[in-house]
Amino acid sequence: MSPAMALNEQKGKDDIPKSQYQKGVKHLCEKGHLNAVPKKYILPVSERPTKSSVEDSNVVKQNLQLPIINFSELLGPNRPRGSNRPQVLRSLANACQHYGFFQGPASVKPKTPVRDFLKLLCHPLPDLLLHWPASPVDIRKVVATNAEETKHLFLVVMEAILESLGIVEANQEEDDNILKEFENESQMMVASFYPPCPQPDLTLGMPPHSDYGFLTLLLQDEVEGLQIQHQDKWVTVQPIPNASVVNVGDHLEIYSNGKYKSVLHTIVVNEIKSRVSVASLHSVSKMVFM
Numbered sequence: 583m584s585p586a587m588a589l590n591e592q593k594g595k596d597d598i599p600k601s602q603y604q605k606g607v608k609h610l611c612e613k614g615h616l617n618a619v620p621k622k623y624i625l626p627v628s629e630r631p632t633k634s635s636v637e638d639s640n641v642v643k644q645n646l647q648l649p650i651i652n653f654s655e656l657l658g659p660n661r662p663r664g665s666n667r668p669q670v671l672r673s674l675a676n677a678c679q680h681y682g683f684f685q686g687p688a689s690v691k692p693k694t695p696v697r698d699f700l701k702l703l704c705h706p707l708p709d710l711l712l713h714w715p716a717s718p719v720d721i722r723k724v725v726a727t728n729a730e731e732t733k734h735l736f737l738v739v740m741e742a743i744l745e746s747l748g749i750v751e752a753n754q755e756e757d758d759n760i761l762k763e764f765e766n767e768s769q770m771m772v773a774s775f776y777p778p779c780p781q782p783d784l785t786l787g788m789p790p791h792s793d794y795g796f797l798t799l800l801l802q803d804e805v806e807g808l809q810i811q812h813q814d815k816w817v818t819v820q821p822i823p824n825a826s827v828v829n830v831g832d833h834l835e836i837y838s839n840g841k842y843k844s845v846l847h848t849i850v851v852n853e854i855k856s857r858v859s860v861a862s863l864h865s866v867s868k869m870v871f872m
Contacts, residue, residue, distance in 0.1 A: 619781045630784060631850045632816065646810070646817040648827065649677040653686045653735065656742040667742075674739075675746040678830050678838075682845035683810055683819070685827040686735075729771055732799050732826075732862040739828060740764050740797065740864075747838055767796070767866040774859050776807060779851035787849035787857075795831040795865030802827065805857040811846040818850075833865055 655670040677684035741761055744750045750760055776787045787807060802808065804823040809816050819827070835844040851857075 617780060619779065619784045624784045625786065629786075629789070631782070631786060631848075645806075645820045646812060647820050649673060649681060649684045651677065651684050651686055651739075651828075653738060653826075656738050671742060671746045674742055675842075678743065678746075678834075678842035680843075681810070681812065682843040683827060683829045683847075685822060685825050688822050688825045728801075728860070729769065729862065732771075733769055733864075735826060736767075736769075736797055736799060736862070736864045737761075737764060739799075743797075743834070743842070747841070764796075764866060767864050770863045772861045772863065774849075774861075776849065776851055776857040776859075778854055778856055780853065782851045782853050785851065787851045790846045790848040792844045792846055793829060793831040793863060794833065795863050796834045796837070797831055797864050798829050799862045799864070800827040800829070800859060801861075802859040803857060805852060805855045807849050807852065807857045807859070809848050809850055816848070831863075831865070 651674055652666070652670055655666045656674075674684065741750065741764075744760065774787075779785065779787075790811070800808070801824070802821055804821055806818050806821060808819040808821070808827070810819060810829075811817075829847065830842045830844045832844045834842055
């Protein structure tokens with residue numbers, strides 16, 4: 583949940599009742615309560631975003647275009663291999679080694695209704711569907727469709743990553759057991775809404791962290807917010823609307839013996855625009871590491 587809420591600094595405490603906080607940031611934003619960042623969400627000076635991270639007309643922002651991987655060339659198991667697959671695998675390996683992030687070309691994706699923050703377990707999907715929220719009306723259908731499409735993309739990308747590491751080879755039937763381990767992986771979808779923040783230089787939408795799993799697939803809108811640590815600097819990722827951003831997780835870094843990097847990333851907030859993102863986190867069973 584983005585920490586953009588109101589603060590009366592002169593009194594040294596928040597004027598907004600606790601009950602209003604519990605309704606979420608989106609509620610506060612719609613009610614017009616967002617005038618300043620509340621005291622409890624203001625970060626220590628050493629942990630605040632740098633001036634180049636927030637909108638400042640006097641600062642030249644350093645944006646990063648992530649490597650683009652053509653997912654259509656990464657055909658799934660038991661399908662004919664694309665003629666450009668070897669070249670795409672090299673590009674994929676380079677992105678995982680030197681960026682820890684990459685993205686696919688833009689595509690049309692369904693919009694997922696979100697609140698301030700929504701976390702849903704998605705595998706096994708039939709068993710968990712009934713435990714999901716029933717409101718908005720279409721949320722189960724939309725998220726389930728998105729989860730299935732994302733799961734398929736994860737398997738396609740994961741197979742290519744295994745091949746790029748030399749763990750599996752193209753059209754080798756004996757490698758099927760390895761791939762099946764990833765078919766039974768866990769999947770969690772996290773949807774986040776970040777409203778405009780009145781003082782983006784005082785706080786973060788999400789603190790610096792790395793993802794624990796194998797891969798995270800992120801769908802975001804056109805509003806900047808994602809930053810990654812690249813070449814010892816924090817750089818803002820240039821968003822491509824409806825393009826899936828993929829990042830290496832801690833498990834994959836371990837699995838690759840450190841060859842592929844799980845890098846720190848963070849979310850900065852925006853003073854003018856709201857931002858929506860949907861992340862699909864994929865991890866695997868202990869058997870994969872044995």
